[in-house]
Amino acid sequence: MANLDTIVQQLKREREQAAKAVRQLDTALSALSSSSSGVSQKRGNRLSLAARARIAAAQRARWAKVRTNNGQKRSSAQKQNVVPISKKRSTLSAAARKKIAAAQRARWAKIKAAQKKSA
Numbered sequence: 001m002a003n004l005d006t007i008v009q010q011l012k013r014e015r016e017q018a019a020k021a022v023r024q025l026d027t028a029l030s031a032l033s034s035s036s037s038g039v040s041q042k043r044g045n046r047l048s049l050a051a052r053a054r055i056a057a058a059q060r061a062r063w064a065k066v067r068t069n070n071g072q073k074r075s076s077a078q079k080q081n082v083v084p085i086s087k088k089r090s091t092l093s094a095a096a097r098k099k100i101a102a103a104q105r106a107r108w109a110k111i112k113a114a115q116k117k118s119a
Contacts (some may be wrong), residue, residue, distance in 0.1 A: 047055070091101070
């Protein structure tokens, strides 16, 4: 019994030493994080609404200039380089959709069968 009591006391001392080491690490981390975060924290550049409106207007003017090729109308040669976007979307036939759905059901059945075998 005496041997067991000394082991328990020794474990308690080691636990206290570990707790002390953790407290020291916590204080070191808090000291480092507070000093570095103060330096890294930067107040954002805040613009007034009028400044933002001026910037937005200038950007709109730049884009308008780009769209009209520096203030001039686009020539037909430039229009030829533009690829038109088709507005009509192609759709699958009902038969094609049924084939795709059947194939997908077969794939899932195969996966589920493999899962049942492994379980």
